[in-house]
Amino acid sequence: MGVEYVSRVPRPPLDGLIDDLYYLEGAPPYARLTLPPSPSALLIVNLGAPFRIRAGIDIETAEYADGCVVTMPTRAFEFGYPPETRSVGVHFKPWGPAPFLPMPAAELCDRPVTVEQVWGRPAIAELRDRLATAAGPDEMLTLLEEELMRRLCETAGLGLVRHTSSVIAATSGAVAIGDLSVAAGVSSTHLAQRFKELIGVTPKRLARTYRFTATVFAIDPAGPIDWGDLAGGAGYFDQAHFGHEFRAFTGLTPTRYVEVRRRFLREHPGHALDGWPLPAD
Template sequence: MRLRTASTEALLRRFTSETTHPAYAAMLEVGRAQRTVFLDRWLRDRDLRRETESGLNVVENYNGVNDYIKFGKRGELASNRREEQELGMLCLHILQSALGLINTLMIQDTLALPEWENVLTDADRRGLTPLFHTNMTPYGEIPGARCRRGVGDTVGVEYVSRVPRPPLDGLIDDLYYLEGAPPYARLTLPPMPSALLILNLGAPFRIRAGTDIETAEYADGCVVTMPTRAFEFGYPPETRSVGVHVKPWGLAPFLPMPAAELCDRPVTVEQVWGRPAIAELRDRLATADGPHEMLTLLEEELMRRLCETAGLGLVRHTSSLIAATSGAVAIGGLSVAAGVSSTHLAQRFKELIGVTPKRLARTYRFAATVFAINPAGPIDWGDLAGGAGYFDQAHFGHEFRAFTGLTPTRYVEVRRRFLREHPGHVMDGWPLPAD
């Protein structure tokens, strides 16, 4: 203590069994005095209060991102071993640092645009932070403005995607451009917590929305609200399209009908926005100068069609709570927290998303479980099912077949086939070969 080299933990460990020791009591009194002095300074010093609040905001953002990324089981370190705890924390820090880097680059790119040159004041810039996750989904990747061409694959596919500007970014995960030869003529898309809008610029493609439904052809494109069953997409030898990966609630402001009417019933874009408007938009997209201009045209069209939607705030907030827990949330408590009845909440969900809160939670849990599977290594299905919150392995297997039509082991076999035959393909990650 005299040399000031003893750590606080080392000192306190000496008094764990004798908290009445005079030295320990003296340190407690010194601590109280220091807190009192700091509180007095804080009350009379406005600059210190501002500094403290700004620091607390940073810490709260930091903790909020940690909670969102999560680690271990249910956001807690699952092991009592110090080495494993340190490894878990280091992995969490790497993930958060990666997210902070990506967000910093996105902020820099945005502020470099001419339209933002004189918009923000110095105070606004001081309030900027890279510790946000509204552009992130716990079941997928953070889309950035990038272009990939079939990395590691013998088949050339060009894929460009970017996040739209506000307020569309609260409704849409990303806008994308896709051109090239698909890896398989038919691909199965298991249901996920996302909707889809496609504007087709090439040969027609086909969709079969379930084994009991006939395959339909789509020439102009399609609108797919959040599905509850696996869809089968049939592609031509060469495909070309622009599209939108939409958050579960994100299609509602662009639809003239309740989302429940389209649940598991894909429709053409013409049926939603009208033939003349779609024909004119497709002509402009087809003559655009490259993928980035196409995405700008699509973004402008979405901004023009954006409209106020009753109940969207309620559904978006509740859906975000479900997403933050990967579906592991008490559904009954959501309506209580929102201050509405469970019937009213379910009705709003069906109108704007097409499914109930319980169904959305099931889909988020399934998606999080699938992304936790590493097909390249051994899989402990019991541990995976327990970590995802399923009652037992039988419950997990039943849910897996309901969502994909496959057993978990068969799913891994199909996923491994995709990885083996088309390593690094831009479409790898969710679609499965149906051939």
């Protein structure tokens, strides 16, 4: 069995917080997948067997039965899947989870938590029951969207963080961080505090992540790669700086990354999950 993947953009105002809602069912391409950090956050409501997450090489693997919430990470995570997986989820913009969290995002940075820890056991149990008896993926995504709309609340500082993050995103991270606070009319300390509260990382870290992500998406693993041109075009000081960032974000050298990406393309051409996850086996 392959993978069934259905996604859609939610209606306003959720579309200002969320890139898409998705439904996923089937056999993962690999039992373990590595997800390098990206400028996004994730909510998974699990409807199948438990999955596992290792949030860094120095962290013990943890099991998640009801699902998980992952704010914007700063390190690569390893996901371990059962032979068959079934879930619905949310791909948030970096600031997206903030209106749905009972705690500052900084407390969850690189610390995935269960959905129960965020929304409580009765709420997630009831939501999972409703999702499990839904008629199909479309109805499931509607139920998830309705739950998010019901939980949406006002969040202090969200407008500031969202606008500043959008400027960072529009430049793929190539923006002077000091200029951002000046343009926003706040101190750099205040801006950094708001970012930590609502995203979990500083503006500088978000910019680094946007730059790295844009650079990776510029790589065509099917063709020859001029690493010097790629590094220079992305604004890295030199190839050594680029290589250091690559290892910090993925745990791999650039050439090893391409080898792994080519393996995924070769073994699972056209797969729904191709693009960012990497086989960890």
